[in-house]
Amino acid sequence: MNGSEASLFRLNASRLMAERQQTEKTLREHQRLLRGSLLERPKFCGKPGCKCTKGQAHPPGLYLSRLVKGTVRQVFIRAADHGRARKEAISYKEYRQALRRWRAIEKELNKIWEALEAAQEEEYPFG
Numbered sequence: 001m002n003g004s005e006a007s008l009f010r011l012n013a014s015r016l017m018a019e020r021q022q023t024e025k026t027l028r029e030h031q032r033l034l035r036g037s038l039l040e041r042p043k044f045c046g047k048p049g050c051k052c053t054k055g056q057a058h059p060p061g062l063y064l065s066r067l068v069k070g071t072v073r074q075v076f077i078r079a080a081d082h083g084r085a086r087k088e089a090i091s092y093k094e095y096r097q098a099l100r101r102w103r104a105i106e107k108e109l110n111k112i113w114e115a116l117e118a119a120q121e122e123e124y125p126f127g
């Protein structure tokens, strides 16, 4: 058994477990998720005589862009839904980021537990 190596593994494990708990908090707290990216596009109605026909666009329209069965789809977001859509799109990104980190931590911890086992294994008869 290698004592100093083992305590380093245990230290790293506690650090990762604390970080994992933070990511789990994020995963628990984000409840409404809107998958996709929001993008703003300038609007040109094209009505004769409108300022947009002279190059002055209307306030931009908001769209949700996402992959559906391998193709990019853009859905118009109603003005009344802008606030909620922006909030939930951010939640979605934070959720995905936390999930990626959580999975990476799980992998790291798995390696540490294996290494800790090897470092703590005793010979028999005991020395």
Ligand SMILES: [Zn+2]
Residues within 6 Å of the ligand: 044, 045, 046, 047, 050, 051, 052, 053, 058
């Ligand atoms: Zn116009």
